[in-house]
Amino acid sequence: MDILKARPWMGNLIVLVGLSLAAVVVIWPILYTLGAAFAPGNSIGGLSAVPFADGFTVAHFLHLASGTGYPRWFLNSFLIASGTTIGTLVLASLAAYVFSRFTFAFKRSLMTALLVLQIFPSFVGMIAVYVVLLRINGLDTLWGLVLVYLAGNMPYTIWLVKSYLDTIPKGLDEAARLDGASHLRIFATIVMPIARPILIFLAITTFAAPWMDFIFPKLVLRSPEQQTLALGLVSFVSDKNNDFTTFAAGAIVVAIPFIVFFLLTQKSLISSMAGGAVKE
Amino acid sequence: MAVITAPAEQDTTSRSHPATSPSERHVRILAATFMGLAHLTVLRQRLKGALFALVEAIFLASIPTIAGNVAGLITLGTPQPDLPTKDRDHSTFLMIDGVVTLAVVAVFAAVYYISVRSALTEHRLGGAERPRTIRDQLSALTTRAFPILGLSPMLVLILFFVVVPLVFSTLVAFTNYSSPEHVPPANTVDWVGLDNFATMFGGSALWTGALTRVFVWTTVWAVLAVSTTFCGGMLLAIVLHESNIRIKPVFRAIFILPYAVPAVVTMLIWRNMLNGAFGAVNKTLIGLGIVDQPIPWLSDPWLAKFVVVAIGLWAGFPYFMLLTMGAMTAIPRDLLEAAALDGATKSQRFRHVILPLVLYQTAPLIIMSLAMNFNNFGAIFFLTAGGPTVADTTATGAGATDILITWIYNLTVGLMHYNYGSVIAVMIFLVLAPFAIFNFRRTKAFKGEL
Incomplete structure (x- = not known):
């Protein structure tokens, strides 16, 4: 400590070296993948360990766009994720509003049940989900998958939104009710706009999970035209195929919007996570 | 309230x-x-x-x-x-x-x-x-x-x-x-x-042995995954917070990257980089002259376990880093100023003000993260697929790095032993039940009532 006090730049140097080492470990696989996406050849065996040392080609991106089902997978994943997001927002906020503002039979038991169900991952019941979907002709359909995600999202999101709505004074909606507004109208025009911060946070988190989920699409979707991004990406580097460069190109296309988004929103990300830690 | x-x-x-x-x-x-x-x-x-x-x-x-x-x-x-x-x-x-x-x-x-x-x-x-x-x-x-x-x-x-x-x-x-x-x-x-329970819990040496092995590893994995990511994330957050390096935002941006990349992608990239014969990691190590034989990262049972935890740290530390950063910004400024006025040094302020507050705020999320990692399918399945195989893998479907949830996947999708898969599912329910109760009490404590 004495040396550090005498020469403050020594401390900074140690910190700088440590952080740089960590940064190299963090960024290496990402750079490597970026390099692979633009490298000629297909298999990982032919790739050099140094990113971008093998030359430069955009052939893999062209192959993705025309030679594989990638555009279709992208569309499917987008439809599933946005369907799940919209459905979750509507159903969860409606239920949360009811839980926050009404008193009715079984309210406590329902809230407790939701809290307990949050813990159990829904894919433990995979076989049953499969059979239920088979019974309602929902297998190999995108809406069947959306239903599964919606149900899985409900317990946690309802609690989250309900906790938020509890912090909004009830005076506002009671005043509107005295003016003769219906419940649905109060919900849509007064409560929802106030709850916007939590709904935006929820929209982002509920979109990300189905976007890259593997296990339920694997279970539910069968036909080639109903595949999703995660299934497709895994198929590039499964045991049968070794097409790492195409996988890398596909992964880059998937990851870049996320990376840009996270870098742009890191400040509010930090504060919203802190909020989550305090509020929940 | x-x-x-x-x-x-x-x-x-x-x-x-x-x-x-x-x-x-x-x-x-x-x-x-x-x-x-x-x-x-x-x-x-x-x-x-x-x-x-x-x-x-x-x-x-x-x-x-x-x-x-x-x-x-x-x-x-x-x-x-x-x-x-x-x-x-x-x-x-x-x-x-x-x-x-x-x-x-x-x-x-x-x-x-x-x-x-x-x-x-x-x-x-x-x-x-x-x-x-x-x-x-x-x-x-x-x-x-x-x-x-x-x-x-x-x-x-x-x-x-x-x-x-x-x-x-x-x-x-x-x-x-x-x-x-x-x-x-x-x-x-x-x-x-109760026949299946009897088989799994003592009746059959094969199944009981596999269950014990997988259960112990699942617990070890969950504890290691949470403790390494929490310590790593908090350390980086604090270093970034306390140091006065000018390029801090660059480091922070880099350290957020693993959080932004989807887990499937992360794990598949690492699986290919750690490939024994062709992977970039071995090529680099050999190229730099650090080792002269390829290291069997994913094909040696113990090494594979180490790799799973290490990659789990890579993928998971940004979550706790962001959380710690958030908790630190939420600390009231006047509290720190009051401590400084009372003559507390930087390290005292950290030990007695910042650390307890951060721990208090993140403790519930650490516990929930334990429950999450107990069932972290993606971290295992895409990286090692549960492998490498051990003596009983052909019969039981449980590899060296399989955790309970990936074992269920192998048992149902691969071997079609739905009965044993469900016994494990029941076991997971029992393990998660205390977490559910914790979740319940925590909310009650914070909210006063339901």
Whole structure:
């Protein structure tokens, strides 16, 4: 400590070296993948360990766009994720509003049940989900998958939104009710706009999970035209195929919007996570 | 503390009223005899009464179906080897239909209870406050029905896609649903009581050994995953927070990257980079002259375990880093200034002000993260696929790095031993139950009440 006090730049140097080492470990696989996406050849065996040392080609991106089902997978994943997001927002906020503002039979038991169900991952019941979907002709359909995600999202999101709505004074909606507004109208025009911060946070988190989920699409979707991004990406580097460069190109296309988004929103990300830690 | 003090719809049971007037008993008996009967007769709430009566009529009409489905759940079908496969009893369908039927019966019972309560409420309100005309009744009904309309979509979804599957997978643990002899539609499945539990917990050296091995590793993995990511994330957050390096934002941006890349992508990249023969990691190490033989990262059981934890750290530390950063920005500035005025040094302020506050705020999330990692399918499945194989893998489907949840996947998708998979699922439920209780108490503690 004495040396550090005498020469403050020594401390900074140690910190700088440590952080740089960590940064190299963090960024290496990402750079490597970026390099692979633009490298000629297909298999990982032919790739050099140094990113971008093998030359430069955009052939893999062209192959993705025309030679594989990638555009279709992208569309499917987008439809599933946005369907799940919209459905979750509507159903969860409606239920949360009811839980926050009404008193009715079984309210406590329902809230407790939701809290307990949050813990159990829904894919433990995979076989049953499969059979239920088979019974309602929902297998190999995108809406069947959306239903599964919606149900899985409900317990946690309802609690989250309900906790938020509890912090909004009830005076506002009671005043509107005295003016003769219906419940649905109060919900849509007064409560929802106030709850916007939590709904935006929820929209982002509920979109990300189905976007890259593997296990339920694997279970539910069968036909080639109903595949999703995660299934497709895994198929590039499964045991049968070794097409790492195409996988890398596909992964880059998937990851870049996320990376840009996270870098742009890191400040509010930090504060919203802190909020989550305090509020929940 | 958001305590609900003024509910919009007053709960009428809390109002004072004469408890046992004879006419109340009369209403109660009428309401309990047939749903809606009290509404239709003494209470003159025809619309509501008719709706309730309709529910009961539909229920009564479907009693034969209900009885059939429940019988199916009890027998799980009879073997019919002489029929063509598609005409035989399908045990899995019988079981799921039975569970769904029980769920429907439970919903009916709840509606019945609500109808009786509603009748008593209407009775207490007295004639004057009750809507007379059908039109008034309709508008009163739509207002009163708002909670039901708001909740029923999510209730139906949760019932069919969360509760029924959980009940179903628990029930399968008590059957012999497994390949090759008991897989519908070719064969039926039978109830076997606790046989599967006996096999898994001591009855068979093979299965008990595999279960013990996988369970211990699952626990070790969950604890290591959380402790390494928490310490790593907090360390980086604090270093970034305390140091006065000018390019701090660059480092922070780099350290957020693993959080932004989807887990599937992360794990598949690492799997390829750690490939023994062709992977970039070995190529680099050999190229730099650090080792001269490729390191079997993913094919040595112990090394693979180490790799799983190390990559888990790579993928998971940004979460706790962001969390710590958030918790530190949430610390009131005057608290730190007060400490500084009292003469606390930088390290004292950190040890006695920042650290306790950060720990206090993140502790619940650390515990929930433990439960999450216990079932972290992606971190194992895409990186090692549970491998490498060990002595009992061919028979049990459990590799060296398989955790309980990936083992269930192998058992059901690969080996079709649904019965053993369900025993493990029940085990996961039991392990997660304390976490569920914790989650419950934590919320209660924070909210004052539900």
